[in-house]
Amino acid sequence: MDVILAAAGDAFTWHALLAIVVGTWAGIIIGGLPGLGSVVGLTIFLPFTFGMDVITSMALLIGVYCGSVYGGSITAILINTPGTPQSAATTFDGYPMTQQGRVDEALGWATFASFFGGVLSCVLLIFCAPQLAKFAVNFGSVEVFALVCLAMLCIVGVSQGSTLKGLVCGMMGFFFSMVGSDPITGADRFTFGNYSLSAGLTLIPVVVGAFALSEVFVRFATRDDEAAKIPEARLRLPGLREIVRRGIELIRGSFIGSFVGALPGTGAAAAAFISYASAQKLSPRRANLGKGEPDGIIASESSNNAVTGSSFIPTLALGIPGDVVTAMMMGAMVIHGITPGVRLMADQAQTVYSLFVVLIIVNVAMLILSKPSIGLFRYLFKLPQGYVMGGIVMFSFIGAVSVRGNPLDLIVMALTGVLAYVLRRGGYPLAPLVIGMVLGPELESSLRRGLLISRGDFFAFFTHSGIASFLFVLIGLFVVWTLWSSFIQWRQHVNARADAVPSSGNRQ
């Protein structure tokens, strides 16, 4: 108890609190600007931390991280352009709600779900980190492969209308992710002998091109000022009764996010898609998903923010950074002489506890700062549309190149933007392209590692472990369920048509 009190004392110093406020607010803005995501935000702030003490620097970085994951949802809802890849799934229901004039409600749900997911994952981190870490260690290559297959199923759900078109885009994203170095042999592939392609296509330029740039093209091409008008964004947090009504969605999303975050190398974008896929099967309002249903926003935002807390689980319990972001945090710890690792929890209990306290304050700060941040975006989007769109294009280019400083990414982003515009015009959904890109590398490398481990026997995957068998059975059930429900729908459709023929014009 003394340790916890001392830790809280460390976290409640005025410079730590200032770092939290500055970091969180900057994170929300950076996350909200299309192109600039968590990694860019942290890269900008990392050099600041060199002169600070360890708690203050952690507070700043955690603030930027959590803020940016939430901030991505603002632009996803307002202009159909996820500020970060983690919020791509938020566009599915967020933007339709905006089009229906329910923008305040959408932002409210995104804010509350982010807060809820963040806090719940902190609680899990504090009380169940060792247990969750132990469980996550059981997720070897085969189990991860099964989990990713499960997540891939959500391509079908977000394809809206044409499953075939969705699969085409999904495969395209999958193929994009294969350009570059082979993850197992290291050989270059699909580079056409061009050296600059050997670094591969990364997620950020593709996502920015597919969403932000193509959105700009679409808005200018339609020349429909009324439709292109960005509505005034205000925040209306959901009432208690609403929260209770959708409580189960919040809890499911947060748990999925917390769990996926605890697996090294999976990340918040994947968590959001997995959570959305589960909402498609389990939400009582699933029929409305994709048409402007708050449950969709909840699924996406609660899970991606839950990753922020739980990605510290492997870092703290095992010393293994779960993603790029936690790897950067570990780097910052090393600079301050704290060596992350299995003994971190025992050797540096006070620092670890202050980290927990900081995480919770950051989430509270996020909730408080959401209103002024959205106000700022409202102000920005009031500018003449030419400036807004011009600004989006500029930030897209800056964001694309600043991820890894490779000029190739600029070309990739521009070409993806054009391609995405053509695809949208042809009625192809873009989300599967991003899903393919996010999940493709993990799917491929886990499959191939699994085959190395099972010495080439794919059927051994199904009986590899209890977890693997369970996940594969779940996939089987999902497939059967989807086929069955589309069969029912088809039959209803046929019946309705048969009924509708005599009384013309009355379509279901």
Add this chain to the structure above:
Amino acid sequence: MTSIRTSGGTTRVASLTSLASLVAAALIGTSPSASAADTLDVVVPFAAGGATDIVARSFEPTFSQQLGVTSVVRNVAGASATVGTAEVANSEGNPNIIGYEPAGALTIQPSLKDLPYGPDSFTYICRTVSNPMFLMVSKSSDITSFQQLSDESQEQPFLYGSSGPGTLPHLAMAALTVNSDLKAQHVPYSGSGPAMNALAGNEIQIMADTETILENYDLRPLAVFAEHRVEGYPDVPTMQELGLPEMDFAVWQGVVAPKGISDERAQQYADACKATVESEKFKTFAEKAKAGIAYLGPDDFKAYVEQRVEANKQVLKDAGLTE
């Protein structure tokens, strides 16, 4: 707090300039100028926050102070660090760019892939740090010696992890399996973290990596890939002591400049590097980060790189990774 503000202020300017220079560089292409300017580009071929980046960022302030210039760390990541390294190599004659380089990009990748650079593309400045690699197994396993490991691998080959194909952990283990009776197969991961997770879950059984990894996780060292036993690990034998051919694998970092710079500039770099590595500030950092300071001057570093390139080429060939 005032210290935060001042250091924050200057670094913000630095990161803004770096952002601006990034955009400018991307739009107009880097224009090499023949004369030494006041701004030095320090290319780190990994993403910000990684192990190499951390050392580079602690090295850079003292280094630029010694040179009397303003420097900017620029992370150019991708393709096993070769993209950033290629950028340094392509800036032939430019006296305002250096690369803070890892071992793999200089001595493994050129033999493995068709790259726009080779060992001749650089002016070698110095080696800064070097850490020998250990052969290690999980503490939960009952294997306590290399002999036991080798014996138990005869029935069913073990699996060894690495932080990626063509990385040092991969090469060290490939060399070991070629030169000993140990039977083990390679499973690459996307970094040391995921590989450690796999080791904790017993998906793989063996890993070769440095002291940092060894100390941070529950691992047991069986041997060290070095000429002599390592301080702090008196019980861990070298490969030669186990009756195997000499195998020397270390994770090191060094500074290179593009070729074609003036001898005068090269000498300035070399002096600044030596002074930086010997500075108290860098020493304190190295101790904290468990980076073993291992300075080599321009000529020694060049000879060392050439020797490592040849040795690694042989390993890649023996292990069937290249023809």
